[in-house]
Amino acid sequence: MDLFLQQLISGIASGSLFAILALGMVLIYRSTRTFNFAQGQMAMFSTFVAWSALSTAMGFWPAFFLTLLSALAMGALVEWLIVRRVEGTTELNSLIVALGLFLVFDGLALYIWGPLPRGFGPFSVFSGGATCAGDVCIGRLNLGILAASGIIVALLYLLFQRTKFGLAMRATAQNRLASRLVGIPVGRMLSTGWALGTAVGAIAGILAAQSLGLDINTMFSVLLFALAAAVLGGLDSPAGAVAGGLVIGVVKNMAGTYAPSSIGGIDLTVAFLVIVLVLMVRPTGIFGRTSQRRV
Amino acid sequence: MLKIKDIHVSYGQAPALHGVSLEAPEGQIVTILGANGAGKSTTIRAAAGLIPVMAGGIEFAGKEITGLSTEAIVRLGICAVPEGRQLFGEMTVLENLRLGAYTRGEGRDFRRQLDMALSYFPALEERLSITSHLLSGGEQQMLAIGRALMARPRLLMLDEPSLGLAPLLAQDMFSRIKDLSEGEGITVLLAEQAANLAVGIAGYGYVLEGGKVALGDTAENLLDNEGVRSAYLGL
Numbered sequence: 270m271d272l273f274l275q276q277l278i279s280g281i282a283s284g285s286l287f288a289i290l291a292l293g294m295v296l297i298y299r300s301t302r303t304f305n306f307a308q309g310q311m312a313m314f315s316t317f318v319a320w321s322a323l324s325t326a327m328g329f330w331p332a333f334f335l336t337l338l339s340a341l342a343m344g345a346l347v348e349w350l351i352v353r354r355v356e357g358t359t360e361l362n363s364l365i366v367a368l369g370l371f372l373v374f375d376g377l378a379l380y381i382w383g384p385l386p387r388g389f390g391p392f393s394v395f396s397g398g399a400t401c402a403g404d405v406c407i408g409r410l411n412l413g414i415l416a417a418s419g420i421i422v423a424l425l426y427l428l429f430q431r432t433k434f435g436l437a438m439r440a441t442a443q444n445r446l447a448s449r450l451v452g453i454p455v456g457r458m459l460s461t462g463w464a465l466g467t468a469v470g471a472i473a474g475i476l477a478a479q480s481l482g483l484d485i486n487t488m489f490s491v492l493l494f495a496l497a498a499a500v501l502g503g504l505d506s507p508a509g510a511v512a513g514g515l516v517i518g519v520v521k522n523m524a525g526t527y528a529p530s531s532i533g534g535i536d537l538t539v540a541f542l543v544i545v546l547v548l549m550v551r552p553t554g555i556f557g558r559t560s561q562r563r564v
Numbered sequence: 565m566l567k568i569k570d571i572h573v574s575y576g577q578a579p580a581l582h583g584v585s586l587e588a589p590e591g592q593i594v595t596i597l598g599a600n601g602a603g604k605s606t607t608i609r610a611a612a613g614l615i616p617v618m619a620g621g622i623e624f625a626g627k628e629i630t631g632l633s634t635e636a637i638v639r640l641g642i643c644a645v646p647e648g649r650q651l652f653g654e655m656t657v658l659e660n661l662r663l664g665a666y667t668r669g670e671g672r673d674f675r676r677q678l679d680m681a682l683s684y685f686p687a688l689e690e691r692l693s694i695t696s697h698l699l700s701g702g703e704q705q706m707l708a709i710g711r712a713l714m715a716r717p718r719l720l721m722l723d724e725p726s727l728g729l730a731p732l733l734a735q736d737m738f739s740r741i742k743d744l745s746e747g748e749g750i751t752v753l754l755a756e757q758a759a760n761l762a763v764g765i766a767g768y769g770y771v772l773e774g775g776k777v778a779l780g781d782t783a784e785n786l787l788d789n790e791g792v793r794s795a796y797l798g799l
Contacts, residue, residue, distance in 0.1 A: 433662070433666070433670055436659060436662060436663060440652055440655070443653070443654055444650060444652055446614075446650055447651065447652055449634040449635070450612070450614075450634065450638070450643070450712075451663045451664050451667070451711065451715065452634070452638030452639060452666050452667035453635065453663070453666050454635050
């Protein structure tokens, strides 16, 4: 039982990390319908920005907020400079733009910071003894990931459900033409979606790199599961991204624990099997809008 | 109030309007009649800044508005309710109305504006927390116009407000449009295929044919015009 509980908690913690990155993808998808698989590389890039800030002997929190600001600016700039050019054309174009972004951030990071892995944390906020209840323990970093995902979800909820700006962002995600008709500056909403998505991704990067180390491939495995989480939850649903992330994290951990150890990589296989099964029943994901078209 | 001067509009290669001029004087209801594809909707979309105008100009309250963004045009006091209503289907009636007031304040002004809009469409009052795609067709049309009222427009442009409504409901809708134009002093530009209803509340009307104004006259004269009667009014 203790083993089960322990694995459940670890699963929820790693699932929260997938959830954060997936949440960033969903924010971007909702704004311009771009399936942004450059999300991982953009998060990695931001984490390198944090690393550079920290190497100037800046404290963790100043570096963290500086990184957030730069990620916000970077996201808005990407939307404004690049994504907007292919707006309203085909889905293939926006996929190619995402691929291009992937290569650009990959190349830029390699050019600026080089191929060698860098030490990154764990920072004092996230290090120290584990918190235990009986035999079930949770480490400080995992606790930090849980807290971070909780705070991000709460803040986004307040933004979307309690502010006029958030209402306008939801409106833009739902009906562009109607949004223009009521006088919402649609372009600014789209940039904001990218800005928020990129900033949330940066947080995922800063959390992930503390256990995975920092190099240009750091976010690959996280991205894979985050993509799965976003698709599982429904690409346009923030709540779905969180639920999807948690499901994937727990299933992956359980499979890794209880499957015979002779089968390598079983956690990945089982996690993706679950996705296939869910999507067979609900093609738009658990929380995704059913793709009904109204006249 | 609104002056459209010889505008030309095309969709890609296909010309839609070649030289449409019309006027809507302050406080009046002006209707645009015409067959499907005559350019009624295009005229409204051009005035709302939803499609670019290639030549000619649009003037509102003495100010040139050609080329302005829809957002800027809404802020000046022009609201369009296009064909198909364009509601936020997954949001509640109240959220739709709040979005209608996006360019205006949220506080006491909002409350006053909400009361005003609901006074013309009282059926919406008890439906405020209902998701708008669950409304009936008539209620959706009321919400579409109500949402436009929330922006405190001086000019309201309505495209086919009778579309999909039963004849009695359509008639009721037109008498409300007349009421709110008189009650709030709002100028109305009304594109309609249900021409007899539209001419019934309008002071002036234009007939569009193939992207051009074929005729412009007072509502009374249009009703007397043999050609208009047979072609558009079904009399």
